[in-house]
Amino acid sequence: MLLSDTNMPTAELQALDAAHHLHPFTDTGELNRKGTRVITSAEGVYLFDSDGNKILDAMAGLWCVNVGYGRKSITEAVTRQMERLPYYNTFFQTSHPPVIALAKAVADLAPEGMNRVFFGNSGSDANDTNLRMVRHYWASLGKPEKRVIIGRNNSYHGSTVGAVSLGGMAAMRAQGGTPLSEIEHIDQPYWYGEGGDTDPNAFGLERARQLEAKIDAIGEDRIAAFIAEPIQGAGGVIIPPDSYWPEIQRILAERDILFIADEVICGFGRTGEWFGSTYYGIRPDIMTIAKGLSSGYLPIGGSIVSDKVAQALEDHGGEFIHGYTYSGHPACCAAALENLRILSDENIVGRVKDETAPYLRDQWLKLADHPLVGEARIVGMFGALELTPDKASRARFAADGGTVGLMCREFCFANGLVMRAVGDSMIISPPLVITKAEIDEFIALAVKALDLTHAKLKAEGMMVAA
Numbered sequence: 001m002l003l004s005d006t007n008m009p010t011a012e013l014q015a016l017d018a019a020h021h022l023h024p025f026t027d028t029g030e031l032n033r034k035g036t037r038v039i040t041s042a043e044g045v046y047l048f049d050s051d052g053n054k055i056l057d058a059m060a061g062l063w064c065v066n067v068g069y070g071r072k073s074i075t076e077a078v079t080r081q082m083e084r085l086p087y088y089n090t091f092f093q094t095s096h097p098p099v100i101a102l103a104k105a106v107a108d109l110a111p112e113g114m115n116r117v118f119f120g121n122s123g124s125d126a127n128d129t130n131l132r133m134v135r136h137y138w139a140s141l142g143k144p145e146k147r148v149i150i151g152r153n154n155s156y157h158g159s160t161v162g163a164v165s166l167g168g169m170a171a172m173r174a175q176g177g178t179p180l181s182e183i184e185h186i187d188q189p190y191w192y193g194e195g196g197d198t199d200p201n202a203f204g205l206e207r208a209r210q211l212e213a214k215i216d217a218i219g220e221d222r223i224a225a226f227i228a229e230p231i232q233g234a235g236g237v238i239i240p241p242d243s244y245w246p247e248i249q250r251i252l253a254e255r256d257i258l259f260i261a262d263e264v265i266c267g268f269g270r271t272g273e274w275f276g277s278t279y280y281g282i283r284p285d286i287m288t289i290a291k292g293l294s295s296g297y298l299p300i301g302g303s304i305v306s307d308k309v310a311q312a313l314e315d316h317g318g319e320f321i322h323g324y325t326y327s328g329h330p331a332c333c334a335a336a337l338e339n340l341r342i343l344s345d346e347n348i349v350g351r352v353k354d355e356t357a358p359y360l361r362d363q364w365l366k367l368a369d370h371p372l373v374g375e376a377r378i379v380g381m382f383g384a385l386e387l388t389p390d391k392a393s394r395a396r397f398a399a400d401g402g403t404v405g406l407m408c409r410e411f412c413f414a415n416g417l418v419m420r421a422v423g424d425s426m427i428i429s430p431p432l433v434i435t436k437a438e439i440d441e442f443i444a445l446a447v448k449a450l451d452l453t454h455a456k457l458k459a460e461g462m463m464v465a466a
């Protein structure tokens with residue numbers, strides 16, 4: 001099959017895909033009975049599939065295409081770099097201009113006191129780096145017994161063994177063997193799903209204080225770090241109550257443990273600030289980055305490391321025996337650099353904060369009036385709708401969890417919209433460049449999908465609480 005053959009009919013593409021391609025996060029049997037959707041091109045906030053359908057991508061790919069599709073200047077920057085130096089490694093005391101420039105550009109954007117970057121290829125491997133780095137940090141300071149990392153249930157930190165172990169997705173942790181030891185979890189600040197009758201802020205404090213209790217139970221002298229996403233993404237866009245992060249920050253300030261903020265989604269503008277940590281005023285020692293760093297144009301991720309950690313490792317750590325063949329890959333760095341230039345020069349983050357996110361917020365929150373929606377929540381360009389058969393009690397559906405979410409997702413796709421389902425909630429993370437006119441179009445499509453889902457649930461007698 002030649003590249004030029006991608007005009008082949010959808011059915012043929014589907015048959016080849018079914019025969020040879022194993023998809024991530026997919027039930028292969030189910031997919032192959034149905035046939036995959038084939039995306040062939042994209043421009044701005046729109047995808048085009050092999051049947052010629054135009055689809056508004058309210059997920060920015062997988063939370064990553066922050067500057068939108070079709071940015072020629074990124075393609076050109078990558079081409080220039082590929083022609084000059086397509087690859088060289090950063091092991092063995094070597095470097096190259098794009099990785100140097102990108103490290104400086106990221107440090108310039110990062111919060112004060114965070115000036116060093118370790119590069120990898122993805123969010124998952126960056127979190128593996130973090131796991132090894134924080135334990136090595138404490139060992140270098142003569143405290144090798146500080147090894148335990150505290151994560152949170154229903155958090156997502158990636159798919160490698162280390163990242164799954166740090167993460168808190170029960171189904172993921174159950175598959176493929178035992179997760180790494182010396183990693184503990186506390187509950188998430190998910191008020192809608194787990195808060196019951198408790199006031200949201202009281203609930204936020206309660207969940208934050210689980211960190212304090214966990215540290216005491218294990219012993220501070222055994223704990224290396226706490227890891228958390230400022231806003232959980234894959235877990236369902238869980239926006240914590242306002243009380244949560246200040247209380248976590250208070251606890252961290254009193255304890256001698258490191259804090260890893262997983263900024264893979266929040267980073268590079270999604271909240272309307274450059275980082276979720278800035279949005280919440282929290283002060284991490286390490287930030288995981290990927291996705292929005294290159295807007296997904298090429299794979300790159302990494303860890304932004306605070307001066308405190310970097311200096312200790314420089315002074316006491318010796319060789320950090322860790323790295324990837326493609327750490328700081330020149331072409332990926334060129335893509336990321338141009339992506340950051342676009343975000344800055346076009347003031348995309350500022351426009352999200354001052355104009356488009358408030359505009360989206362007004363319309364998104366109104367969806368809470370829809371008979372199928374129990375809660376609408378949003379920060380910046382990052383939101384969720386909880387679907388429910390009974391708004392007052394925030395009840396779950398009697399149908400298996402996720403049935404209604406998938407039904408709604410299908411109605412979205414069929415009508416030219418990508419929203420993702422997490423269980424029975426619908427989540428969004430549109431490109432940061434989405435315009436007000438495109439937001440209007442998006443909301444109209446979302447309402448249509450909700451209406452169709454609601455009508456089908458009523459017709460089939462499924463508006464029933466568990």
Ligand SMILES: *Cc1c(COP(=O)(O)O)cnc(C)c1O
Nearest residue numbers: 122123124156157158233264290
């Ligand atoms: C996507 C994601 C990761 C994993 O990144 P990959 O590039 O898919 O390995 C890690 N953390 C968070 C918060 C993510 O959303």
